[in-house]
Amino acid sequence: MKVLDALRHGVAELHRELTRYELVIWTAGNVSARVPGEDLMVIKPSGVSYDELSPENMVVTDLHGNLVHGELAPSSDTAAHAYVYRHMPEVGGVVHTHSTYATAWAARGEPIPCVLTMIADEFGGDIPVGPFALIGDDSIGRGIVETLRGSRSPAVLMRNHGPFTVGKDARSAVKAAVMLEDVARTVHIAQQLGKPDPIDPEHVDRLYARYQNVYGQ
Secondary structure (H helix, E strand, O other), X not given: OHHHHHHHHHHHHHHHHHHHXXXXXXXXXXXXXXXXXXXXXXXXXXXXXXXXXXXXXXXXXXXXXXXXXXXXXXXXOHHHHHHHHHHOOOOOEEXXXXXXXXXXXXXXXXXXXXXXXXXXXXXXXXXXXXXXOOEOEOHHHHHHHHHHOOOOOOEEEEOOOEEEEEEOOHHHHHHHHHXXXXXXXXXXXXXXXXXXXXXXXXXXXXXXXXXHHOOOO
């Protein structure tokens, strides 16, 4: 229970990062975390204001989206998160936002090209587009998994919907969401000025390897 309590607290706090970086509005968006060693996850309740989120109202479901602990209904994206956890065991956190610039790329159905070292570092190449899928079942989850299995990117732009990011834990997935919106905005601005230059694939590989394996403490 201590692990579960810590996760509920952590997931509640990470939702504050979504509002801090202006990645969501109203009640849209969500963060989830896998419960280590259990077929469970912690996720935001559906339709609850960010100001009202707390560790106590984070909900726990199994990896098929069935409520296990909590009094509120889980997020409408629960089935998508659950599908990702079932099929990508290396993933410990999933985030969904409707951040403005990343969602604009998703609306166009256009990958974000790897024209910045920051994109190479965090995403390992172009940021891919996933298929259109309706909300409510695991269709979105299937699209996320199918797209990310063929990519080093922790982010996918679900067509006509918005971005989903994954990570080894929920904090890593939130970081990817923050960085995604930043590069989506920068590349959009760069395109207004002309055609951005793509980074050579060999350099992308070297940048990605350095950032993933050397950068930081």
